[in-house]
Amino acid sequence: MAALTIDDICCSYNGKAVLDGLSLRVESNEIMCLLGASGCGKTTLLKAVAGLLPVSGGDICINSRKVNGNGAAVVPEERNIGMIFQDYALFPHLNVAQNVAFGLQSKESNKAVIRTRVDEVLELVNLAGLGERYPHQLSGGQQQRVAIARALICRPQLMLLDEPFSNIDTQVRMRLISEIRSLLKEQGISAIFVTHSKEEAFAFADKLALFRQGHIEQVGRPQTLYQHPQTPFVADFLGQSNYVPATVHDSHSLQTPLGRIASLAAISAEPGSEGRLLLRPRQLLLSEAEQGNGRVLEQQFLGAHTRCLVECQGLTLEVSINEPLPAVANVQVTVAPHALTFFPDEAERRREVA
Numbered sequence: 001m002a003a004l005t006i007d008d009i010c011c012s013y014n015g016k017a018v019l020d021g022l023s024l025r026v027e028s029n030e031i032m033c034l035l036g037a038s039g040c041g042k043t044t045l046l047k048a049v050a051g052l053l054p055v056s057g058g059d060i061c062i063n064s065r066k067v068n069g070n071g072a073a074v075v076p077e078e079r080n081i082g083m084i085f086q087d088y089a090l091f092p093h094l095n096v097a098q099n100v101a102f103g104l105q106s107k108e109s110n111k112a113v114i115r116t117r118v119d120e121v122l123e124l125v126n127l128a129g130l131g132e133r134y135p136h137q138l139s140g141g142q143q144q145r146v147a148i149a150r151a152l153i154c155r156p157q158l159m160l161l162d163e164p165f166s167n168i169d170t171q172v173r174m175r176l177i178s179e180i181r182s183l184l185k186e187q188g189i190s191a192i193f194v195t196h197s198k199e200e201a202f203a204f205a206d207k208l209a210l211f212r213q214g215h216i217e218q219v220g221r222p223q224t225l226y227q228h229p230q231t232p233f234v235a236d237f238l239g240q241s242n243y244v245p246a247t248v249h250d251s252h253s254l255q256t257p258l259g260r261i262a263s264l265a266a267i268s269a270e271p272g273s274e275g276r277l278l279l280r281p282r283q284l285l286l287s288e289a290e291q292g293n294g295r296v297l298e299q300q301f302l303g304a305h306t307r308c309l310v311e312c313q314g315l316t317l318e319v320s321i322n323e324p325l326p327a328v329a330n331v332q333v334t335v336a337p338h339a340l341t342f343f344p345d346e347a348e349r350r351r352e353v354a
């Protein structure tokens, strides 16, 4: 069942369209990440879902209930949504327990029930025992946990998170991401999460929706978008891309300056079609070879891997290898067996016209 369906919505500021006919579906207990460049409309979409911004067209349904439109408009506090922001938005004059209790107080008058629920959610976010502290006495990561506890206390069905990890230092960030992800999964909460960071998106989301100027370019599992992008825009946004000119030889191979390359899956273009083969730095392999087809131009040791620039058949390719090569100039460049991603020139021309 869908936790949220957004169907053909339009939003504008001062008559200028920011979202124009955008559709998206978030399944129950699914974490959807909105990823995209600054200003492409991610926060606008969150605000529209939360009911903080009017929608000029289209439908938004939360758990099959329409929440916008004449006669159907549901106010933000009745949408059963939890919101978490980049700057935590805690009340500085309230302690942790009071901050967390805040949203529940308008719905529940029994103080003992509120206290028990505050303790429960503080336990969930690993802050048990810190209820008496004030926000300024907590680290950034702890403050964000308080914000999460405050959002959880009303048992939301849907959580909206707007760049929640960007103020958290790198050491703590991946741990917090993994904890919050497990928490949302355990509690059966669906979520939409906005970020600029592809690493956060990969680590936190079940699905990515990659935005491009108010529309969604591609939506799917992070690995699918990374390994099988439908457009060069998606490929380039999600990681380093090498492009090699190629012609389709048959349904399972391409002819390229690196030779004929076999694909582990069928290529969806006619034999003879010209275009570009996408190769990620990890999809190229290097071996030392005096008579090899490539020449190392530059190496950068980056800890977990080494970035290597190689000149091969007139192309400059970026290859990711584990350890730096010894000082050899010549290498053999080959392509690791995989399902090739091929962008036909014709499809790109059609996209440009559209």
Ligand SMILES: Nc1ncnc2c1ncn2[C@@H]1O[C@H](COP(=O)(O)OP(=O)(O)OP(=O)(O)O)[C@@H](O)[C@H]1O
Residues within 6 Å of the ligand: 013, 014, 018, 036, 037, 038, 039, 040, 041, 042, 043, 044, 045, 196
């Ligand atoms: N209140 C507003 N009034 C006028 N224009 C606005 C307003 N809020 C946002 N915009 C414009 O709408 C566009 C989309 O903004 P939005 O905040 O949704 O982008 P975003 O993708 O979340 O960006 P960022 O990643 O920088 O937060 C931008 O061009 C922005 O300048």
